[in-house]
Amino acid sequence: MTMRSVSTTGPKILEVTDLKTVFGTRDGAVHAVNGVSFHLREGELLGIVGESGSGKSVTMMSLLKLVPMPPAEITSGRVMFSARDLLSLSPGELRKVRGGEIGFIFQDPMTSLNPVFTVGFQLMEPLRKHMGLSKAEAREKAASLLALVGIPSPADRLDDFPHQFSGGMRQRVMIAIALACDPKLLIADEPTTALDVTIQAQILELVRDLRRELGMSMIWITHDLGVVAGIADRVAVMYGGLIVEHAAVEDLYANPKHPYTHALLQTLPSLDSERAEKLQSISGQPPSLDAEPTSCPFAPRCEFAFERCFRENPAIRSTNGGWAEDRVSHDVACWWDIEKGAPRDDD
Amino acid sequence: MTTDTLNQPGARDETTPLMRVENLKMHFPIHAGIFRRQVGTIKAVDGITFDIKRGETLGLVGESGCGKSTAGRVMLRLYEATEGRILLDGVDIARLKGEPLRKIRPRMQMVFQDPHASLNPRMTVGSIIAEPLDEHGLLKGAEREERVEELLDAVGLNPAFTNRYPHEFSGGQRQRIGIARAFALNPEFIVCDEPIAALDVSIQAQVVNLLEDLQARFGLTYLFISHDLSMVRHIADRVAVMYLGKIVELASRQDLYGAPKHPYTQALLSAVPIPNPAVEATREHIVLKGDLPSPANPPAGCNFCTRCPIATDLCRVEDPEWREIEPGRHVACHYAE
Numbered sequence: 108m109t110m111r112s113v114s115t116t117g118p119k120i121l122e123v124t125d126l127k128t129v130f131g132t133r134d135g136a137v138h139a140v141n142g143v144s145f146h147l148r149e150g151e152l153l154g155i156v157g158e159s160g161s162g163k164s165v166t167m168m169s170l171l172k173l174v175p176m177p178p179a180e181i182t183s184g185r186v187m188f189s190a191r192d193l194l195s196l197s198p199g200e201l202r203k204v205r206g207g208e209i210g211f212i213f214q215d216p217m218t219s220l221n222p223v224f225t226v227g228f229q230l231m232e233p234l235r236k237h238m239g240l241s242k243a244e245a246r247e248k249a250a251s252l253l254a255l256v257g258i259p260s261p262a263d264r265l266d267d268f269p270h271q272f273s274g275g276m277r278q279r280v281m282i283a284i285a286l287a288c289d290p291k292l293l294i295a296d297e298p299t300t301a302l303d304v305t306i307q308a309q310i311l312e313l314v315r316d317l318r319r320e321l322g323m324s325m326i327w328i329t330h331d332l333g334v335v336a337g338i339a340d341r342v343a344v345m346y347g348g349l350i351v352e353h354a355a356v357e358d359l360y361a362n363p364k365h366p367y368t369h370a371l372l373q374t375l376p377s378l379d380s381e382r383a384e385k386l387q388s389i390s391g392q393p394p395s396l397d398a399e400p401t402s403c404p405f406a407p408r409c410e411f412a413f414e415r416c417f418r419e420n421p422a423i424r425s426t427n428g429g430w431a432e433d434r435v436s437h438d439v440a441c442w443w444d445i446e447k448g449a450p451r452d453d454d
Numbered sequence: 455m456t457t458d459t460l461n462q463p464g465a466r467d468e469t470t471p472l473m474r475v476e477n478l479k480m481h482f483p484i485h486a487g488i489f490r491r492q493v494g495t496i497k498a499v500d501g502i503t504f505d506i507k508r509g510e511t512l513g514l515v516g517e518s519g520c521g522k523s524t525a526g527r528v529m530l531r532l533y534e535a536t537e538g539r540i541l542l543d544g545v546d547i548a549r550l551k552g553e554p555l556r557k558i559r560p561r562m563q564m565v566f567q568d569p570h571a572s573l574n575p576r577m578t579v580g581s582i583i584a585e586p587l588d589e590h591g592l593l594k595g596a597e598r599e600e601r602v603e604e605l606l607d608a609v610g611l612n613p614a615f616t617n618r619y620p621h622e623f624s625g626g627q628r629q630r631i632g633i634a635r636a637f638a639l640n641p642e643f644i645v646c647d648e649p650i651a652a653l654d655v656s657i658q659a660q661v662v663n664l665l666e667d668l669q670a671r672f673g674l675t676y677l678f679i680s681h682d683l684s685m686v687r688h689i690a691d692r693v694a695v696m697y698l699g700k701i702v703e704l705a706s707r708q709d710l711y712g713a714p715k716h717p718y719t720q721a722l723l724s725a726v727p728i729p730n731p732a733v734e735a736t737r738e739h740i741v742l743k744g745d746l747p748s749p750a751n752p753p754a755g756c757n758f759c760t761r762c763p764i765a766t767d768l769c770r771v772e773d774p775e776w777r778e779i780e781p782g783r784h785v786a787c788h789y790a791e
Contacts, residue, residue: 158654273745303517303681305742308725312741330655333727337734356731374659376688378711378726379733385666386688388659392624408656 116432117148119187120291120324121170126184127399128162128169131177138396139165141348142183144423147292152318152325154339154356156332160393162348163328167294171205188292207237210285212278214297219281220269226253226280227265230287237288252283257313275306279313286317296328311338332375336360341435344368347394347404350423355435364426364439364446366409403442411443413450470544471505472675473529473643478502478538478548480521480528484750496750498524500699501538503776504784506643511669511676513690513707515683515722519746521699522679523567526645529677530562531555542643560590560639565665567648569628573620579606579631580616586638605634609664626657630664637668645677650685662689683726687711692782695719698757699749701776704784715779715790718758756788764789 128140140162147153157163168174170186170193186193193204205211213219221229230249234240240248246265253261256279269277278298285293295314299307315338317323329335335342336356343353344365352365363369373387391408394400403409406416423440430436444451480499483492498521506512516522528535531547540548547558563586566572573582583602587593593601603613609630620628629649636644646665650658662685669676680686686693687707694704695718703716714720721740728734742761747753753760759769768788776786 158656275745303746304683304725305517305721306745307727308739308741311727312739331727332655332729333734336729336731337727360729360731371655372729374656375729376659376662376684378684378687378723378728382688382707386659386663388663389656390660392626393654393656 117150119146120149120189121326122146122185122187123166123170124185124187126166126169126186127182128165128174128179129182130174130179135397138399139179139348140169141399143345143348143350145343145350145353147324147326149324150318150322151340152327152338154335154342155326155328155345156330156335156342157345158330158393160396161345163345164296165348166345167296167326167328170294171209171211172201173205173211203237206233206285206290207288208291210288210290210293212281212285212293212295212298215301217274217277217301220277222269225266225268226272227267230265230280230284233284233287248287249283252287253280255286255317256280256283257309258283275302275309278302278306278310282310282313282317286321291324293323293325294328295325297330298327299334300329300331307334314338332360332372344371347400348396349400349404349420349440350438351405351440352438353423354437358435358437362437364437365405365441366411366443366445367405369445370408370410403440409443411445413443415442415450471541472508472543473506473677474504474539474541474544475525475529476503476539476541478525478528478540479536480524480533481536494750497699497752498749499528500749500752502696502699502701504694504701504704506675506677508642508675509669509673510691511678511689513686513693514677514679514696515681515686515693516696517681517722517746519749520696521749522696523647525696526564526647526677526679530564530645531559532564556590560586561641562643562645563636563639563641565629565632565636565644565646565649568652569625569632570620570652572632573628575620578617578619579611579623582620582631583616583634583638586635590639592639601638605638608637608668609634624657625653626660629653629661633661633664633668637672640672641674643675643677645679647679648681649678651680651682658685665689683723695722698747698752700757700786701784702758702786706782709780709783715783715785716758716787717762717764717789721763756786 124144126140126143130137130139143166155163165174169181181194184194227249230252231245234245234248249265250262253264258264258276258279272280299310302310327339339356342356342359343350346367352368363372370389374389376386389408394404400420402418403416403420406412421440421442423438425436425438427437442450478499479501481495481497484494484496485491486493502525514522527533529540535548538548539546542558580602583605584598587598587601602616606613606615611627611630650661653661666689668674678686678689690707692706693710694701697718703719714723721742724740740763744761747760755771756769756774759765762769774786774788776784778784779790
């Protein structure tokens with residue numbers, strides 16, 4: 108593998124601005140996504156990292172209105188994809204985008220395939236719906252897709268049911284379905300979390316190959332900082348429904364600037380360097396999300412928090428002069444400047 | 455915690471391992487057809503042998519379905535072993551029944567994987583933690599209350615929480631409750647079955663630090679079952695790697711992570727993504743072909759021969775012997791040198 112180079116000039120295929128999603132529950136509102144903005148350029152892989160409840164999955168589901176509405180409501184935001192705002196499309200138009208122009212891979216390969224239909228049927232369904240192929244053409248294409256994701260004797264396996272596949276194989280089938288209509292964008296929500304490490308390694312290898320061959324644009328949601336390090340070009344870290352840090356992958360790991368990212372990287376026990384006597388831990392619990400944040404959501408757990416952090420929520424802003432021809436903006440939402448060891452100096 | 459010795463019989467010999475299993479097997483029958491006849495067996499644990507020394511942490515790693523949880527449960531006599539011996543302090547407990555078995559139960563406890571499923575939602579935290587005390591009739595009344603509060607305090611929860619219910623706590627806090635319950639009877643040996651797998655990264659470190667603190671304070675012995683190789687590297691003194699019901703390699707932490715001998719251990723370690731893009735960019739991954747074979751029908755010869763990158767004809771015929779290649783370093787592979 109070579110060092111990745113991040114495209115800073117290619118056309119943007121996705122631009123999300125100020126996305127907010129609120130769930131109305133019996134016990135009051137849950138503000139899952141609180142104003143998330145990001146974009147993706149052609150051929151890029153953007154990693155979205157966060158813990159459970161950080162809003163990473165809800166953000167991606169909201170892009171295609173895959174969150175159940177109600178109880179969920181997308182209260183603000185724009186999602187520009189192919190010069191259209193996905194949030195203002197009619198249900199019919201949106202159905203064409205889902206599985207057609209945008210493919211989705213879900214976390215659990217055991218539950219996201221329908222157990223009563225053959226794998227071939229589930230692969231051919233989007234091909235016939237979105238691409239208007241005949242049954243015979245769809246079958247041929249389905250077999251070639253299974254071959255692409257590395258399933259042996261693909262033509263025979265089309266008539267098998269999901270339970271006849273192992274977990275790793277099912278995830279390959281899910282990837283094949285997501286790739287079926289040559290999507291411009293592939294969104295993968297924790298696609299390897301339910302898999303064992305050796306099987307995860309196979310899937311990661313497959314994704315690397317597919318990106319090389321097809322030049323796919325991808326968003327990869329995960330809680331695993333190790334997985335992201337190996338495949339992403341850029342990384343956004345989410346906490347409490349907000350993107351708290353964003354940078355090129357090497358930059359983020361070498362030089363984390365948000366105290367949360369910093370602490371998260373410290374808590375991971377390492378496989379290859381000196382073993383620490385005691386693990387660093389982040390005290391406290393993730394925020395409850397019962398209201399839109401009015402202060403920094405990480406402040407109660409932050410070792411650098413000072414008075415302003417409890418009063419105002421910091422907006423995300425660039426720390427390296429923003430985007431440029433040869434530079435990815437390194438954005439942080441924090442009042443503290445971790446490098447200087449002092450509050451940040453502007454405003 | 456008090457250091458009562460109620461359940462610790464006899465004089466201890468410091469040289470006997472606290473726990474030793476010899477050729478332990480756990481086979482589950484497969485029944486099929488309308489007469490539910492036995493048509494086969496799942497060899498979940500198929501002949502494992504190892505020691506756990508007093509005060510140490512043995513890490514048991516492997517992928518799902520390799521039998522690591524079953525191994526932990528058989529050692530605690532939660533299943534009836536099919537074959538083999540389980541020696542607690544030199545006494546074979548594999549065939550104990552009735553009262554003698556109940557007597558040894560307090561000496562070994564378990565921390566479960568899923569803190570949402572392992573606590574009864576209808577019981578208060580106080581009654582969950584006190585249940586082992588009630589069951590073994592050790593403490594009553596005020597003493598019992600005191601002990602519960604002491605335990606809550608020891609695991610870093612507010613003792614005033616005794617009357618709350620599990621749903622009022624987060625995952626990490628629930629896992630602390632499960633740990634307090636496991637500690638209630640002053641056990642010597644604790645099986646931690648994936649205690650952090652269901653927790654978020656930022657909470658995992660809190661729970662692991664708690665387990666280490668408690669071990670240092672009370673001189674406990676752990677079997678730490680996990681699929682997280684980096685966490686096991688942190689917590690374990692020695693590590694056993696399991697594949698398809700057998701242990702393929704057992705060595706000290708330094709040896710196992712520094713120079714793994716078994717091809718499966720090598721592949722497993724190389725498959726773990728390292729959170730450092732600079733390292734990941736140049737690292738060679740050994741990607742294993744295929745999937746784990748079914749434990750109902752393991753391959754002939756070496757269990758790993760279907761996926762092994764260096765397998766030869768010998769491996770497909772002869773099961774490699776479990777041998778000590780260096781002092782304290784065991785491996786089951788024909789080509790370990």
